Amino acid sequence: MMKDWNFDEIIDRRGTASMKWEPEVLSAIFGKGRENLLPLWVADMDFKCPTVVRTAMEKRLAHQIYGYSLIDPAYFPALISWYSRRHHWDIDKDWIITTPGIVPAIHYMTQCFTRPGDQIILQTPVYYPFARAVQNNGRRVLENPLQIVGDHYRMDFSDLEKKAKDPRVTMAILCSPHNPVGRVWTRQELETFATICIKNNILIISDEIHCDLILPGFRHTCLPSISDTFARNSITAVAASKTFNLAGLQQSSLIIPDTRLKQRLASYMEDLGFKNSIGGTLFGPIASAAAYNEAEAWLEDLILYLHKNFIYLKTCLETQLPGVKVYDLEGTYLAWVDFRETLPDISTLIRVLEEDAKVGLDHGEWFGKNGAGFERINIACPRSVLTRAAEAIVKSIKNYQDKIL
Numbered sequence: 001m002m003k004d005w006n007f008d009e010i011i012d013r014r015g016t017a018s019m020k021w022e023p024e025v026l027s028a029i030f031g032k033g034r035e036n037l038l039p040l041w042v043a044d045m046d047f048k049c050p051t052v053v054r055t056a057m058e059k060r061l062a063h064q065i066y067g068y069s070l071i072d073p074a075y076f077p078a079l080i081s082w083y084s085r086r087h088h089w090d091i092d093k094d095w096i097i098t099t100p101g102i103v104p105a106i107h108y109m110t111q112c113f114t115r116p117g118d119q120i121i122l123q124t125p126v127y128y129p130f131a132r133a134v135q136n137n138g139r140r141v142l143e144n145p146l147q148i149v150g151d152h153y154r155m156d157f158s159d160l161e162k163k164a165k166d167p168r169v170t171m172a173i174l175c176s177p178h179n180p181v182g183r184v185w186t187r188q189e190l191e192t193f194a195t196i197c198i199k200n201n202i203l204i205i206s207d208e209i210h211c212d213l214i215l216p217g218f219r220h221t222c223l224p225s226i227s228d229t230f231a232r233n234s235i236t237a238v239a240a241s242k243t244f245n246l247a248g249l250q251q252s253s254l255i256i257p258d259t260r261l262k263q264r265l266a267s268y269m270e271d272l273g274f275k276n277s278i279g280g281t282l283f284g285p286i287a288s289a290a291a292y293n294e295a296e297a298w299l300e301d302l303i304l305y306l307h308k309n310f311i312y313l314k315t316c317l318e319t320q321l322p323g324v325k326v327y328d329l330e331g332t333y334l335a336w337v338d339f340r341e342t343l344p345d346i347s348t349l350i351r352v353l354e355e356d357a358k359v360g361l362d363h364g365e366w367f368g369k370n371g372a373g374f375e376r377i378n379i380a381c382p383r384s385v386l387t388r389a390a391e392a393i394v395k396s397i398k399n400y401q402d403k404i405l
């Protein structure tokens with residue numbers, strides 16, 4: 001296939017109502033006067049999606065009738081074939097419920113499978129909308145904090161064992177691969193995690209939205225593919241949105257091998273107004289199917305590009321800012337950086353990054369208390385942009401250190 005993409009291309013996203021780039025959003029999140037920060041926060045990419053996606057949508061667009069629509073039938077075999085080829089997981093079409101995004105789906109599942117006051121396990125620091133879904137619905141977050149062992153984040157299984165025994169714990173949300181710490185959980189880690197949850201009757205929600213973004217040398221295992229028991233006691237959330245940069249299309253799916261669980265959620269979603277428990281948009285399934293079927297080469301190239309971006313960032317920050325630690329990125333395009341030794345005061349760190357370096361990053365404490373002093377840097381942008389951001393970070397921190405010495 002002829003390569004028709006160029007990840008180095010700078011594309012102006014301002015004025016496209018991009019959440020990541022709109023000054024109005026930046027000012028609401030980072031504060032007044034910070035609307036022009038260089039945004040490396042929200043998890044979408046500053047790259048064009050594969051051309052096949054645009055072609056497929058244009059074909060449907062040309063029809064000029066966008067009436068009530070079913071999920072494009074091409075979506076299901078495309079998704080099933082993708083998971084079979086890339087992840088060795090055989091999905092049955094009957095297990096799939098489509099949803100308009102994973103975050104809304106986590107809200108529906110919380111409402112459907114737990115009761116007010118129940119406790120839900122989260123492995124902090126973790127993608128912050130998980131905690132919001134729990135709290136918005138009057139449930140309680142029970143943290144099973146990740147541990148740093150040497151240079152690596154690990155799950156704390158003895159803490160999990162203890163907490164899982166509480167009968168008020170009814171659900172655990174797993175982030176696999178993990179946003180923000182960048183771990184691709186090993187099969188062994190997943191087995192131990194799932195065994196503890198299942199032994200204690202805890203339903204596992206496995207959010208695998210980042211599962212296609214695996215850096216060289218690592219391998220993702222879909223939790224339900226490990227055993228029938230894991231499949232029957234878990235619900236896996238998947239989407240082509242991170243993989244191919246389609247988040248604005250709001251398309252995702254839940255894979256629910258257990259018939260009773262699936263029926264329960266399907267009728268719950270029907271009560272919420274989803275027709276035939278189908279959630280999604282007209283274009284989401286069309287775009288996802290095209291990408292799954294025809295954009296594998298684009299993805300392989302993207303992964304190599306992201307890997308080089310990561311190596312650049314790690315080398316730049318660690319060599320020029322002694323004490324800064326960039327955790328090894330195994331999956332996702334979100335680098336997790338520890339600034340605690342270099343700039344221990346968090347408000348100073350944020351001020352230096354935003355007022356001096358003029359970059360907008362996800363602050364670690366948003367992901368949980370144990371994220372304080374860390375920053376999450378989205379590296380899915382042209383290398384020249386990442387270089388500009390990294391150099392600005394280095395320069396502003398050095399300037400600050402020179403001033404206080």
Ligand SMILES: Cc1ncc(COP(=O)(O)O)c(C=O)c1O
Binds near residue numbers: 043103
């Ligand atoms: C772990 C995780 N889950 C879900 C989402 C968002 O999913 P959606 O856009 O389908 O709601 C993100 C986006 O960053 C994410 O990192």
